[in-house]
Amino acid sequence: MNLKKSFLGLITVLVLSGCSTNTPVGQWQSMFDGESLTGWKKAAENPESISVEDGMLKCSGERSHLFYKGDFKNFEFEAEIKAKEHSNSGVFIHTEYQDEGWPAKGYEIQVNNSYRGSADHPERRKTASIYNIRNIYFPLAEDNEWFTMRIKVVENFVEIFVNDVKVNEYTEPENPWRWEGGENTKLSRGTIALQAHDPGSTVYFRNLRIKSLPGGGGERKKVEDQTWDNKVTKLMRAGFPLVDYHVHLKGGLTLEDCVANSQKAGINYGIAPNCGLHFPVTDDESLYAYMKEVQGSPTFKGMQAEGREWITLFSPEAVARFDYVFTDAMTFTDRKGRRNRIWIPEEVWVDDKQLFMDDLVAKIEAIFSQEPVDIYVNPTVLPTELMSEYEELWTTERMKRVVKVLAENNIALEINARYKTPNAEMIKMAKAAGVKFTFGTNNVTRDLGKLDYCLLMLEECQLTPNDMFEIKPDSLKSVLIKGLPDKITG
Known part of the structure; x- marks a missing residue:
């Protein structure tokens, strides 16, 4: 009787823990002996693509x-990984053996530090993406350098770490939306698989180990907004880069808050300090201090170039430390020599509406034909007293002039969630001209929202993933190619 109880107890522990029968709960188990493929099984498709080389x-x-050859539900997996230049691989979880093709069961955790795909089929999903489910677009690992990836699964909750920095997470709903053919792209239980991607890709793995976890007793983590989860997953599946490049640490928002919100909402963030005269970052020294402060965080690092004086305050080498640079035309000097800051009613002069618009459009043309920036943000915003006349003052001819200078200088156009600008007419015009787009919040509080206006314009203007801005490689950064002009004319 006691023996029977003991046996039933053992079975209960194994079932509740979701562990393989040869893996003690809570203990790390080595998965690779460094010499052979013992414990592993190659797919029948191109088996020569998988090998053991120098202990890897x-x-x-x-x-x-x-x-x-294992079976896991709740577990922690860890491996050291090194990817050569422009390589692409993946770690599949909760999957099962297939002779050929991409594994249809479970999730792929992406390994991709620098591979960009082709012009027609760009690959933006970077290392630690939950492929097609929760993509991330910033690489925290470098090619040709070993990094550690850790994947933790408990019930319906997945977390991914790179070098012990939490990069991504996902809470799977009870009935998640999945595309036709992707019905099994979800959590259940299963094994681990590694991927060889194509002839131009080489990725090494070593020190692979796994630990079964006791799980949560079957209790699932709650998904707060199923509709939002569906919307994000549909965008991720389409390869649409859901990135808010225009976030400030203002209104009590901390870097830690931003990262947590990013991973909860599935929106990637670019954090930008205000850089310019009388702003927090005013020279190379304060710029480098800021970069040191945010270094290593799973966010893009953007620079908001303020006013027209910014070009005299920083060196090209310092500016190039940022992933991207953006500016607006909300600070400019009019034809009477008055410095307008059009978000401050006391510092804007509108003697004549049409002349004001002429000055503004001319200044936009001067800024974006001369300043080495990547994105035009807060686009077409007018002083408060004129915003009610936005549609009349922003004539088709004026919009065409702005689109022309952006297209000629490879400047992306922000769709701004806060100001709800530009309008659909200008977005469609810019799309036809080949201008790329970004999404931006420009927050002044802790509330980052969910890019409602941006996603509305995405649908109304039928934007595609290829219409969206992509971070330039260091060799193509505008500030290193153009340098900084002595002054802005016009």
Whole structure:
């Protein structure tokens, strides 16, 4: 009787823990002996793409997969990974053996530090993305350098860490939206698999280990907004880069708050300090101090170039430390020599509405034909006293002039969630001209919202992933190619 109870108790522990029968709960188990593929099974498709080399698992060549002989539900997996330049791989979880093709069961956790795909099919999903479910677009790992990836799954909750920095998370709903053919792209239980992607890709793995976890007793983590989860997943599946490049640490918002909100909402963020005369960052020294402060955070690092004086305050080398640079035309000097800051009613002069608009459009043309920036933000915003006449003052001809200078200088156009600008007419005009787009909040409080206006314009203007801005490689950064002009004319 006691023996029977003991046996039933053991079975209960194994079922509740979701562990494989040969893996003690809570203890790390090595998955690779450094010499052979013992414990693993190659797919029948292109098995030569998987090999052991100098104590490492090597995934290089035509598409193939290597499956671990195990079964896990709640677990923690860890591996050291090194990707060569422009390489692409993945770690599949809760999957099962397949002879060929991409594994249809479970999730792929992306390994991609610098691979950009092709012009027609760009690959923006970077290392630690939950592929097609919760993509991230900033790489925290470098090519040709070993980094550690850790994946933790408890019931319906997934977390991914890179070098012990939490980069991504996902709470799976009870009945998640999935595309046709992707019905099994979800959590259940299963094994681990590694991927060889294509002939130009080489990725190494070593020190692979796994630990079964006791789980949450079957209790699922709550999803607060199923509609939002569906919307984000549909965008991710389409390869649409859901990035808010225009976030400030203002109104009590901390970097930690921003990262937590990003991972909860599925929106990637670019954090930008205000850089210019009388702003927090005013020279190279304060710029480098800021970069040191945010270094290593799972966010893009943007620079908001303020006023026209910014070009005299920073060196090109310092500016190039940022992932991207943006500016607006909300600070300019009019034809009477008056410095307008059009978000401050006391510091804007509108003697004649049409002349004001002529000055503003001319200044936009001067700024974006001369300043080495990537994005025009807060676009077409007018002083408060004129915003009610926005549609009349922003004539088609004026919009065409702005679109022309952006297209000629490869400047992206922000769709701004706060000001709800520009309008659909200008977005469609810019799309036809080949201008790229970004989404931006420009928050002044802790509330970052969910890019409502941006997503509305995405649908109304039928924007595609290829219409969206992409961070430039260092070799193509405008500030290193153009340098900084001595002054802005016009």
